[in-house]
Amino acid sequence: MVVASGINSYAKEMAIRKRMANIFNKREDDFPSLKEYNDYLEEVEDMTFNLIEGIDVPVLEAKIANYQEENAEQIINARARKAEELAAALAASKGQPAQADSTIDGAPSQNSQAGGGQGQYAPAIPGATIGQPRPTGMAPQPVPVGYAADDKEMMKLRAERGGRAGGWSAEMSRKRAIEEAFASIWI
Template structure:
């Protein structure tokens, strides 16, 4: 597959995504760190040559041969990555990871294949989670409404805003000093 794009950055991203979905072995798939590093170096060399258009036909043949010989391992690694993404997503939402023993939905079980709770993300083989259903929208930091917390009076709102500004590194002294420097810097002495 030859990627033609006017933007070289988009071309590189497309090539790297494609190569990483095919050459998806991990360190634990190798008997030594040296073998793994050699594998990574070979993959990066092919990626670099594809991006720069160097010997593309030979590299495409090599990729097709690797894909044919390692199709099962590629699919196993994609499934493992999808399971890890699902587990990480469940952990980020405070839910326990599901296993074969749970009797619940497991990405490897035939009964639960494709079944995802409403509002959750279903991992795809492409590596990016796909939304399923209507997930609740995240609340803004600090909670409450956009104009402030319910029941806040003006003084507590002012104090909270000052603390937030100081936490971000802003202070009235810095603003005042900058305003003076800008004002005096714009004066011309003739």
């Protein structure tokens, strides 16, 4: 049952990381310097690791609760900002212009001041849709101009160039194959 315990620990870690990301949701532009932002990220990661490993859990839970109380407004504003960004991304993926209503604290956002209409937020429930159902199959992808899918010479050339771009060469492959072959010979 090693696999089952591995899945449970993975689910536990993901739940803790999701919870921490929802609470400690500051961004780089919330800090005066990159160093302060990196220190903040390091502190959050240390707390996350200790929660996952079960180190000083009561102390960490108290620290998290205290942070939530002190920064409740900032946390809510960051969540609202994220929801607006998700709504804009959803609208952009549907080919619609981004629209926003107002932020969570009632102050009008830049989009609403510019004449934007009622905004939509992404669904919180997996599988829920806004407006249109999700596609069930893969749509055929367009073929790039100047690319023949059945041109074997072009496919070979692309594979070779892609390999070289990644640092691979035919000579290196041959050398490794020879080394592995001779390394397995016992005298």
